[in-house]
Amino acid sequence: MNPTSDGRHGATASVLVINAGSSSVKYQLVDPVGGEAMASGIVEKIGSSEGSVTHKVAGGKTQRTVDVPDHGAALRVVLDLFSEQGPSLEDANVVAVGHRVVQGGSLFSGPVVIDDAVVEDIRGLIPLAPLHNPGHVRGIEVARALFPDVPHVAVFDTAFFQTLPEAAYTYAIDAEVAREHGVRRYGFHGTSHEYVSQEVARVLDRPLEDLNTIVLHLGNGASASAVRGGVAVETSMGLTPLEGLVMGTRSGDIDPAIVFHLHRNAGMSIDEIDDLLNKRSGILGLAGDNDFRTLHELVEAGHEGARLALDVYVHRLKKYIGSYLAVLGRVDVIAFTAGVGENDEIVRRLVMRGLTDLGIEIDEVVNDVRSPEARTISPEGTKVRVMIVPTNEELAIARQSLELVGQQG
Structure with a gap:
């Protein structure tokens, strides 16, 4: 279904996009139909009493030093800034929270609505992405608690490349070792590659x-x-x-x-x-x-x-x-x-x-x-x-x- 035809949510529907890393949380409030970013920002140095947050909204930018001992504190800082500086998340009609997840392994070939089983699957892929997936899991768990009334969706960097032919994704190592440890080509930046290839067709x-x-x-x-x-x-x-x-x-x-x-x-x-x-x-x-x-x-x-x-x-x-x-x-x-x-x-x-x-x-x-x-x-x-x-x-x-x-x- 084309999102522009989503009559249930209406033209004012927005999606809060979250990219939680090991020590940072990037976020953006997006109008998926019009394509505009209504607000964006980043919380950095999570785990520190001297973290920083930058919140950008039309007409201004707010920067602060904040105490962010964990991802929960970081996202609460984000919610406070939306309340103080705008735009109001209630008025924005947030219909979903979209989470960027770097590694989806061979389990995910497209976006999925997040439930407890999906969280455990993402956690189980940490050995393939030890720098990224732990932060994603923490960000998802906190965001689900803070936004319990809207669906959460995981979008995977690797999903677009699940279509690679077997000859393209297979490494020439012992096949049993590769299977046991998930060794194959997964590819990354897939969300960007998919978006750009579609934009090429649209523009032309x-x-x-x-x-x-x-x-x-x-x-x-x-x-x-x-x-x-x-x-x-x-x-x-x-x-x-x-x-x-x-x-x-x-x-x-x-x-x-x-x-x-x-x-x-x-x-x-x-x-x-x-x-x-x-x-x-x-x-x-x-x-x-x-x-x-x-x-x-x-x-x-x-x-x-x-x-x-x-x-x-x-x-x-x-x-x-x-x-x-x-x-x-x-x-x-x-x-x-x-x-x-x-x-x-x-x-x-x-x-x-x-x-x-x-x-x-x-x-x-x-x-x-x-x-x-x-x-x-x-x-x-x-x-x-x-x-x-x-x-x-x-x-x-x-x-x-x-x-x-x-x-x-």
């Missing part, structure tokens, strides 16, 4: 099932996907978000034996190597800073590490684009999204350079123009259309939540 006014799209979600975390007719057939992230593209602080693809080498010869523990590959690698590890604005300034100043970091980043992207061209056989659109993808004209220009013989190029003048709108940056008549499509994961979660609640009602 073409049937989704007719389009083959490569989506490049380039933020501090980065991932690529190959989407055939709206169905994901390949993605770069794997068992965890560490695999794939070079990222802000993550290495992306490496020889797995590097782990053994560092353990045996550098005396590094598994936890130290985990920290190295997830938090001290990528652009940060090569250039000393993972902010792309600073990276480009360093390149201009002649910093060799920054130049190499940018070259490695672009090279990896080109490799994935080429492999996805082969997987799809025909590509209609390459869509850039997320912070770097939407805002960094230098990265887009470098990634697309040299691909003319594949029918891929950009209009550099159009590429350099900043705009919040989805748009085409390739010349008219090129074989592959190159686009910038802003992502909106909160809106996607809100719409999936409202649609599911409408179906359940």
Whole structure:
């Protein structure tokens, strides 16, 4: 059911979207029909007496230092700010609370209304996402207690990639070990990849099932996907978000034996190597800073590490684009999204350079123009259309939540 046709909830229906991490809670009050964020914010440093909260609403922003010993206190702070600063949650007609959950394993191929059994399933997936799912569970439990009269919906980062062919999600390791420990490619950023591939079809006014799209979600975390007719057939992230593209602080693809080498010869523990590959690698590890604005300034100043970091980043992207061209056989659109993808004209220009013989190029003048709108940056008549499509994961979660609640009602 299209959420715009949900007569039961009416045009004023809203969804409160919550993304609870280990030490933070991000939130957004969304009008799923109009697409507007009515309010948004973040509570940080949960577990501290000197936490912080930022609450944004039309016409103003409130920032405070707060005592947030746990997720319950954090969400109560959020409720207080809605009461004090607006908008009123009662007047907003909140019909669902949508929760972002990073890891849904093989259990969840779409959004689900949360009950006790779903919470236990998400808890059971903690070994696959020890940094993310514990915070999600705590956030869900507290939110269900604070909002007992509306349905809660879990939307999973991994769900969109449950359509991957077996050949794409299977790692070539001992099959019994893989089955016992859930080792396979899950993929992440799925809510963004799904939203962007659908937006491409909407903006171009073409049937989704007719389009083959490569989506490049380039933020501090980065991932690529190959989407055939709206169905994901390949993605770069794997068992965890560490695999794939070079990222802000993550290495992306490496020889797995590097782990053994560092353990045996550098005396590094598994936890130290985990920290190295997830938090001290990528652009940060090569250039000393993972902010792309600073990276480009360093390149201009002649910093060799920054130049190499940018070259490695672009090279990896080109490799994935080429492999996805082969997987799809025909590509209609390459869509850039997320912070770097939407805002960094230098990265887009470098990634697309040299691909003319594949029918891929950009209009550099159009590429350099900043705009919040989805748009085409390739010349008219090129074989592959190159686009910038802003992502909106909160809106996607809100719409999936409202649609599911409408179906359940």
